[in-house]
Amino acid sequence: MSTSGHTGPRARTPTLRDVARIAGVSVPTASKALNGRADVHPDTRRRVQDAAEQISFTPNTLAQAILAGQTGTVGLLTNDLDGRFSLPILMGAEDAFGAGKMSVLLCDAREDAIREQYHLRALLSRRVDGLIVVGSRTDPRTSLGRELPVPVVYAYAPSADDADCSIIVDNVSAGRLAVEHLLGLGRARVAHITGDVGYSAARDRATGAEAALAAAGLELVGPVRYGSWSEAWGRAATHAALDQNPDLDALVCGSDQIARGALDTLRDRGVRVPEDVAVIGFDNWDVLTSAARPPLTSVDMNFELLGRVAAQRLVDAIGGNPAHGVEAVPVRVMVRGSTVAGA
Amino acid sequence: MSTSGHTGPRARTPTLRDVARIAGVSVPTASKALNGRADVHPDTRRRVQDAAEQISFTPNTLAQAILAGQTGTVGLLTNDLDGRFSLPILMGAEDAFGAGKMSVLLCDAREDAIREQYHLRALLSRRVDGLIVVGSRTDPRTSLGRELPVPVVYAYAPSADDADCSIIVDNVSAGRLAVEHLLGLGRARVAHITGDVGYSAARDRATGAEAALAAAGLELVGPVRYGSWSEAWGRAATHAALDQNPDLDALVCGSDQIARGALDTLRDRGVRVPEDVAVIGFDNWDVLTSAARPPLTSVDMNFELLGRVAAQRLVDAIGGNPAHGVEAVPVRVMVRGSTVAGA
């Protein structure tokens, strides 16, 4: 019968008291020695450090947190972990926090208000120092309230309460930049195919696109074609757009998926990209853009930066400098072969 | 200059002592009242509950954890948050833990051993009750060691140490199931295009596919075509396969991306799918499969289940029943139009 440590009762994790006993000092002295405080004799400090090393002592962060009133943890309350927006935001935030000494508690509420409340209570009882709430759509969401004991930053989906701090992507700018990129390439007959009109992301991008055209004294070719965020819609709408306006020379597609569908239809109809029609998408989702034929130019919404900015604002708020209102993160055009040949 | 309460110094979070004071009882009595312990007069209990409600008291989980020696948190140490494998595993685990009262601390080591050690120390100092380590490849990884003070479950990438507990996807079965699906449809001339030969996932799937053919007295048409996990390779390899074996009637593609490339090439060459050639992919990545023309049949690797199983094994281990060795979760074929017309 094996009685190896591996299967036997797990050894109690060593405490500062163990370190102090081995080093032959009191617990407070051991604490001071390990934390680099003054008033400890160099020889004593070394003995304590050796003892700590010997038993692989790690200070119990929980005990420290109780004293300090700060846990060094933040809650990341997402609503659509599955979606492609939450993940890069989460990565950016994890990155920004991890660089400091913050740890991230992750919860997925899955768009369920009940579950969100449940997780909120759990996070608060764990005494997180702050909270980032990540939405799954750009449409405003209800605030968690002003009475929370910790600061909150809303990411992607802004809070409906302007007193809250929200970090969002700038969809109007994104639409504008997309069109400006096309205009800069000499295109002038631009059509727009996009997703569900119920999404403010779709409406905002259309607004930006039309504004950029208006600034150049132009208009969209044909109506804004709202539909769904799918390749199938991209294919169907592109057929319709070409049928109605055979002379269009650029397509702004509301998402990379729609753009992929558009590319397929253009290819099927023998329309050359980018020579005859330039195509641009949104989101810069690598798996879709780089594999397309030709590779797809896309507006990168900078989700990871958004996550980092949200984390930074939260750290600021925890430090006593809360921000209020909505802040938009800049976007950028990733140029590939669907707008510039050979790019 | 606003001096509203919102921007002022944040109120100290209420403690059990506050509740006790308001209710006019001692702290222990308040504790017993709120925790449903006996030996509390009903009237007293109600007074305490009212007081707690009144100041939105939430017990400090940290203090409870120090007493109990259990924090109710687990560490999720991923290496490729960006990849499409980690996320569903993470979701499954979050789901399984969240249903209990476990909270998840998320860290991303990004394939960096230094960063992994750093995060490991941070998690241990937070006294997590257990750890799930998610790899980014199916190839075995070095163990974190047997001397850790908490149980560890490895997910996706198994530990090289068989004494550890690892949960993996069954790539051999996946390859076998893919071929069996095709054989069941009456196909007999099956070619295999897959990704980087350096990935055990690619080799294992090929092994399973060849085994299933051998069991039916058949062989692969042409060699296993290893390449990269990209649409471009799928397109190129499909051309090569068709040139060498124009009579093939089924393509097993090592990933959905490769399969998308294959579909494009088949379409370009006027080969009908699934009538002339059936195509099957792996991973069942929705954005790729459902948007394909026709929709792509794919082997679902059940990542979310993998995450849930890993979470369950970890909970078992924390409860004193550790599992050892490697456990594979079952996979399943999601049938769509690329193998069965109209499906």
Added chain:
DNA sequence: TAGCGTCCCGAAAAGGGTTTCGTGGAGTTT
């Protein structure tokens, strides 16, 4: 009315760590 049992409640300890403050000893000065 003395004694006994119940029912509630609170004092004390525990858990791991940090901080404040007091004290003992050694070394220095007059």
Added chain:
DNA sequence: AAACTCCACGAAACCCTTTTCGGGACGCTA
């Protein structure tokens, strides 16, 4: 030798909660 200073260490208090245990008040019985 007495007085003083300074260094290094430890006792005690603290953070928040839970658990154990002791005891006061009360009602009931003999």
